[in-house]
Amino acid sequence: DAGITQSPRHKVTETGTPVTLRCHQTENHRYMYWYRQDPGHGLRLIHYSYGVKDTDKGEVSDGYSVSRSKTEDFLLTLESATSSQTSVYFCAISADRPNEKLFFGSGTQLSVL
Amino acid sequence: SQKIEQNSEALNIQEGKTATLTCNYTNYSPAYLQWYRQDPGRGPVFLLLIRENEKEKRKERLKVTFDTTLKQSLFHITASQPADSATYLCAREEQTGANNLFFGTGTRLTVIP
Numbered sequence: 001d002a003g004i005t006q007s008p009r010h011k012v013t014e015t016g017t018p019v020t021l022r023c024h025q026t027e028n029h030r031y032m033y034w035y036r037q038d039p040g041h042g043l044r045l046i047h048y049s050y051g052v053k054d055t056d057k058g059e060v061s062d063g064y065s066v067s068r069s070k071t072e073d074f075l076l077t078l079e080s081a082t083s084s085q086t087s088v089y090f091c092a093i094s095a096d097r098p099n100e101k102l103f104f105g106s107g108t109q110l111s112v113l
Numbered sequence: 114s115q116k117i118e119q120n121s122e123a124l125n126i127q128e129g130k131t132a133t134l135t136c137n138y139t140n141y142s143p144a145y146l147q148w149y150r151q152d153p154g155r156g157p158v159f160l161l162l163i164r165e166n167e168k169e170k171r172k173e174r175l176k177v178t179f180d181t182t183l184k185q186s187l188f189h190i191t192a193s194q195p196a197d198s199a200t201y202l203c204a205r206e207e208q209t210g211a212n213n214l215f216f217g218t219g220t221r222l223t224v225i226p
Contacts, residue, residue, distance in 0.1 A: 042202070043157070043216040059213055090156050099206050099214040100145070104156030 003027045004105040006091050012111045019078040021108050023091030031094040032074040036087040081112040117205045119217035134188040134220045136203035143205040146186045151200045193224045
């Protein structure tokens, strides 16, 4: 998947616990994104990054934070997980222009009980 | 808000025929539209990007059109094969220079042998 690794692939956690999902790329791409995918909603942007320490909110950012301290790593944190955050989370990268020709990771299935 | 709709949730087609998928958008006309393929349990894979000044774009058996008058993009797969069975997503930018990419909910294509 274009040199993108998401970890973990699956996680089950309890409401109220913190959760961190990791996205690691080996492509040296500038732009990175976190999406969630839910039935009936399609992919929705949570946060994005245009470079190291340059991040911003997307459409559904409430309850999520991100960090990018290195080009290759983009972390998504759920500070206090809720059941509504049960979803499949995808990391994506793009090289030349933001939002064009995204390459996606394999996803993380997160279940919050 | 800028929306994008894929009217058909599912499309069944006989092997060898041409599959045509539709993507409609509202309000602001995007500078480009993108099409992705998604297989079960996997992340989306970028297929084609068409810009507003391009009427048509081709890649092997794939063809995309962009009609700014109808506010519509059509995605064609000619000589369809069972291996083409997947969910196909279209995506548009929120507006020029904005940082959100809106995805449709997808059309699940099944090619029957």
